[in-house]
Amino acid sequence: MMYTTQMDAAKKGIITKEMEIVAKKENMDVNILRELISKGKVAIPANKNHKSLNPEGVGENLRTKINVNLGISKDCCDIDEEMKKVNLALDMKAEAIMDLSSFGKTKEFRKKLISSSNAMIGTVPIYDAVGFYDKELKDITAKEFLDVVRNHANDGVDFVTVHAGINKETASVFKRNKRLTNIVSRGGSLMYAWMELNQRENPFYEYFDELLDICEEYDLTLSLGDALRPGSINDSSDACQIKELMILGELTLRAWKRNVQVIIEGPGHMSLDEIESNMLLEKKLCHGAPFYVLGPIVTDIAPGYDHITSAIGGALAASYGADFLCYVTPAEHLRLPNLDDVKEGIIATKIAAHAADIAKKIPKSRDIDNQMSKARQELDWEKMFELAIDPQKARRYRKESTPKHDDSCTMCGKMCSMRNMNKIMSGKDLNLLRADN
Structure with missing residues (x-):
């Protein structure tokens, strides 16, 4: 029987080779795993063109996974140096690497990364759009944004962060509710700026069905980005964040109807006492989809030590249901991380993930x-x-x-x-x- 995506296979009762590998890693019955995938509660990001992938599952009843961010920028565009970070992340068994490259030979680096990595690879296509087209942000068309996603998918990226939840409706809530740090998501701020400059709807929201066409073709997992995540503990759990989460929940159901796997991205900066309720709220509003969090960073006064503030929040978040932790390095808020920063960030996040797995009673975690x-x-x-x-x-x-x-x-x-x-x-x-x- 033919299938288009892991979710499509799961709904049809087909057990894929990726499901078999993940089930073995997780000490889980493969049929239980298949059922969770069919309901969207577990995702296996596995692009058909990523031939070197050793697949991992993200979601309910699975080990907490970690992601490592890296990539070239205008100020630091040494591909060889970034590949050293890639090799370190792979040696330390990070399950995912996100290429956040925003300048220079982004495609060259991305293809090199994908071909050499057995970890799942994620990108944020909007970061690449300005350099890809050599245009100012305002002049990029809706179709061109979608074409960048297709380009990344064709290269073999397993999941893409797309800020589809900041539509006109969400933006109006943001404008009415003053924040201390406004919009801190890089991709979210770019998308909001494009909407304001062009007085147009967010193209990823307006043409969401076309985006799903791409995802279905390549079995590309959608990581629905939190454009309005809190960038300070003052802004957490506010109307902007919750409104966007509601939109992401609606988009999740639309994606699942097309058999496209979804991961939801979450905060951000957040005080300890708000973490449990936020994890429960995300799972409720987004129908049990896997939840991917940056931190949460639990205090704003520790530049140089944000791998620690993040690990504290990450351990708590994952113990209450977050499935995927994005690492934070000591260089967060200060500069591009170097090799030592990457190692410190990975270790802190692995500790947080493992501590949460013990609390969640993941089999054999102790x-x-x-x-x-x-x-x-x-x-x-x-x-x-x-x-x-x-x-x-x-x-x-x-x-x-x-x-x-x-x-x-x-x-x-x-x-x-x-x-x-x-x-x-x-x-x-x-x-x-x-x-x-």
Whole structure:
């Protein structure tokens, strides 16, 4: 039986090779996975032209996935340097990479990225439009915006962020409700500016059916962007954000009717006490579609440490139902991240995702923690390094301050609780002052 997309196959009762791979990774019955895909609660972004892809599922009852943003810009357009970040992200097993390139040889970088990456690849086509056509934003036509999406889809991109929810109706709500930080989404601000400059409806909203044609042809997953996500904790959960979420929910149903997979993008900046209600509201208004969040960043005063503020919010968000975390690096709000920033961002986000999986009781999520605890109890340093999320750093810290006795560290020495409990529990003498072991 023929099918057009993963969702189409799922509705027809067909189990695809991508479903089989994801089910095995998730320790899940493939028929349960297929049912979740048929209902839109899980997406497997897998463009037909991305031949090197090792597919992942995003959504209900699955492990929390992480995304790494990178790409060339006008100020930093070194493709080789960005590919180093790509290789680092792949080595650290990030499930997704988003190419946010906005200047220069974007197509060259995108094709190189797709051909070398087994992670799913996302893009934001509106970033590429100005450079692609060498036109000012105002002069780009609705058809040209759609053609950029098609170009990315043809290259093999697995999901695209499209800010279709900021239509005239949503924009009017924004104009009536003053914000501290206005519109902070780069793509959202560009789309709003185009609408204002041309006094036209958002082309991605007006021609949403044509957009779905492209998605259906390539099995391109739509990541419905949150143009009005809060860019400060002052603006979170306001009328602008909620109105757009309602529009995204309507667009989700239209996409599902065409068997197009959907991921919903969410905040943003948000105080801790609002995160749970926002996750519940998104799932309700968007009919259980997978939810992809940037952070949330839980305080606005930590430039240089936003990988931490983001990880705090991300862990909480994912524990309450977010399915996909976009990493944030220490360079957020300051500059393009370098290689070290990328590593710090990935590690912080992986910690958040794993902590949430434990809270969500994802099958086998605790296994590695129990293995680490056993290695600590046995004072098996090599095993601890092997299990660590960053083995290099753990090994370096141990090496930088070497204890006199291997069965301890320089914090506690012979007062190490693990060492002493092992001795006492096995009936041995305890020697804190004597020179012998």
